[in-house]
Amino acid sequence: MKKLNSKFWLGIIIALAFYGIVQVLLTTGVFNDVTRSMLLLVGVNVMLAVSLNLINGITGQFSIGHAGFMSVGAYTSAILTLDYDVPFILAIIIGGIVAAIFGVLIGMPTLRLNGDYLAIATLGFGEIIRIILLNTEYVGGASGLSGIPAKSTWTIIFFFTLFTVVLINNFIRSTHGRACLAIRENEIAAEAMGINTTLYKVIAFTIGALFAGMAGGLSAHTFYVITPGSFNFLKSFEILVMVVLGGLGSTAGSIVGAVFVTLLYTYLREFPEWRMIIYSIVLILMMIFRPSGLLGKTRINFGKLGKKEAKANGSIDSSTP
Amino acid sequence: MEYFIQQLINGISVGSIYALIALGYTMVYGIIKLINFAHGDVFMVGSFIGLYSAKFLANAGLPPVLVLLLSLIIAMTMSSLLGITIERLAYKPLRKSTRIAALITAIGVSFLLEYVAVLILGPQAKGFPDIMEKKQYQLFGTSIQVDSNQVMILITTIVLMIILQYIVRYTKTGKAMRAVSFDMEAARLMGINVDRTISATFAIGSALAAAAGVIFGMTYNSVDPLMGVMPGLKAFVAAVLGGIGSIPGALVGGLLLGTVETEISSLGYSSWRDGVAFAVLILILIFKPSGLFGKNVREKV
Amino acid sequence: MAASTAVLLDVKGASRSFGGLKALSEVSLHINKGELIGLIGPNGAGKTTLFNLLTGVYPPSTGKILLNNESVGGMKPFKINHKGAARTFQNIRLFTAMTVLENVKIAFHQHARHSLFSSMLRLPKHFKGEEEITQKAMDILKIFNLADQAQETAGNLSYGNQRRLEIARALAAGPKLLLLDEPAAGMNPNETRDLMNLIAWIREEFDLTILLIEHDMSLVMGVCNRIYVLDRGILIADGTPVEIRNNPKVIEAYLGQEA
Secondary structure, three states, X not given: OXXXXXXXXXXXXXXXXXXXXXXXXXXXXXXXHHHHHHHHHHHHHHHHHHHHHHHHHHOOOOOOOHHHHHHHHHHHHHHHHHHOOOOHXXXXXXXXXXXXXXXXXXXHHHOOOOHHHHHHHHHHHHHHHHHHHHOOHHHOHHHOEOOOOOOXXXXXXXXXXXXXXXXXXXXXXXXXXXXXXXXXXXHHHHHHOOOOHHHHHHHHHHHHHHHHHHHHHHHHOOOOOEOHHHHOHHHHHHHHHHHHXXXXXXXXXXXXXXXXXXXXXXXXXXXXXXXXXXXXXXXXXXXXXOOOOOOOOOOOXXXXXXXXXXXXXXXXXXXXX | OHHHHHHXXXXXXXXXXXXXXXXXXXXXXXXXXXXXOOHHXXXXXXXXXXXXXXXXHHHOOOOHHHXXXXXXXXXXXXXXXXXXXXXXXXXXXXXXXXXXXXXXXXXXXHHHHHHHHHHHHOOOOEEOOOOOOOOEEEOOOOOOEEEHHHHHHHHHXXXXXXXXXXXXXXXXXXXXXXXXXXXXXXXXXXXXXXXXXXXXXXXXXXXXXXXXXXXXXXXXXXEOOOOOHHHHHHXXXXXXXXXXXXXXXXXXXXXXXXXXXXXXXXXXXXXXXHHHHHHHHHHHHHHOOXXXXXXXXXXXX | OOXXXXXXXXXXXXXXXXXXXXXXXXXXXXXXXXXXXXXXXXXXXXXXXXHHHXXXXXXXXEEEEEXXXXXXXXXXXXXXXXXXXXXXXXXXXXXXXOEHHHHHHHHHHHHOOOOHHHHHOOOHHHHHHHHHHHHHHHHHHHHOOOHHHOOOEHHHOOHHHHHHHHHHHHHHOOOOEEEEEOOOOOOOHHHHHHHHHHHHHHHHHOOOEEEEEEOOHHHHHOOOOEEEEEEOOEEEEXXXXXXXXXXXXXXXXXXXXXX
């Protein structure tokens, strides 16, 4: 226990040091605006990837509707700060909570489904949310909301990201997280051992939605504008790609995946015609040569390279109805 | 009532497109349990091949029926080859890895096709040539109208369906396909060439998608590199609606989705059209997850 | 004798059909507290189906299942587990990518007293609760001689140890009734004998009632108090091992199958 604890605090100290260095580089102007917005984007994407990993990687529930939760948080918090002058941080948190409520509402009926069927249903829900936003005049329809105050600073995004990672990782590394892992590993056995599998699936879904909603709120307050189109299923795919590229089931992997994809996207911006082509080739080659992702199935704090685990757990979603 | 029937007829054209794409989804899923997200883009490629063939053949002075027929054949053949290539290069190496890795690869292939098309052809939409002069027909003295394109689409779809049924039911390849989708390992042990069977499935599915692409071009007269995304997704919904893995299911699902969408648009709710499609999908999944024609398989304890 | 003959499990006319196929028909049986009961029968007799009914994998089509005088037929598996019935599986179902220790910890989850929030915020309650679970799980592993392999990935255990781990895990749930589905399947005679001794021992130690499925008749003869025999979904005999051995119906069922 003590050993784990000291590792935990070491991680926090490293993270804070990273924060401090970046903060200095930003205030002294060594990092320009492009780098700054990239860093903010990295933070948002890490939140999205880590929260999706809880659903997909840890609980084994194949969800591709994460952008839907993100949009709920983004719109809710943007309306709160634009129309109701709610304090920024509070607006972000309320956005997350509203997204979490959507998580419960969507999770309850759909989480009975298995494998690909669940994936399709979550994709459908994500698209339905987008289409509802598209048709709601109050939130600007297709042109979305603009003039959202750019209040997401490096400090705020960093600490939200840190809290997301710490809280989700704490969850994973507890009896509650083990219950989720057990569902992924063998749902029938988990249920037979006294795990309320439906409840834990909904819990994982809800926590995932909560943090995705907050990430959405933060991104809305970074880029001034949100439109329904920026939360379509391609965005959900993008988040899924981060999780799988990093290593499904690994929080550290999700972070690495999010950083990797964000950097790739940003740097490829200089070759606009080739950007998506290079991105897609990287995806295909990665999946062919390193299907278990950059970090395999390593779990934070355990430190051991999860090669064995990856092999033992060949297929995550083998339970197709 | 006549209005309703009119919309139904209009819906059949869209529905045929969905149905033809859905068949490829459902066959590939049935055989290797992969949601082939690149399938919508094969449809796009097929459409462009159809466009250039039709232009070339029409310039060569061929009669319209022949132009249509040859464009269809060229588009279908070349798309088959594309489908086989995609499977060989991108999916085959992943047959033993996780399904999610295969899915990500499919997404990658989808992006690749889209943006290579953008690179070569530019992002703008291109006009699809009018292969045949559009003629309007009045139906049995009512106000219901059918145009020649719709008739051609219906005929093409029906002919392709008959050919497909024949292949799946009576040819060696078709029997092998059914065997592999039932149990890949057992099929391999029975001496069936699984790799070739999977290639054949991709070839047939891609050919049908290309046919849908040509039909799409004829119907909407405009094609662009990203045109496959939404119809691809909708066709997938149609496949699930009918029961994924089921060929009649894909046909019925496609037609049903097409007509429902057309009815909704005609009632003035076109911006909700996609939402309704997904809502139907979710209702089906919740209340009858195996779709209209699918089989229910439960895990053995 | 009154206390020891109290009925723990009472099955009254339970049937189960799949489509038109009747997998179990009108099965009635009872198990008293503290008994070790064998359930035997040829392949496809419906033994595992009965287990699935008892543990809630699917509800009985008709009939009643009483556990401690409470009707549990149709309850969800996790609820039945909470009511005191834990099981193992014929085809081993471990959490293969998790460690041996974690596998056992899962079964203690229902007894955990620390909430989601204390875990996410790492409150003192979380550490106390986790420590307690770890301690208890290690205790169980020691009994099964698996403590040395606590940090090993469950999927890497030998076949025999995987079977033992499954029993350890079921035991960790703290059941009154333990249902073992062919626990000795695939083991050699030595391993089987050790396992049977272990089962007899944990029954004493944990004050358990055990229902044991076994395909091989001779195996259960030595340890069981009473034996039920299923054939094609019908209960054809019950009695002491000696009675069962000499029951012509049982002999016929087994011979008929082998012929």
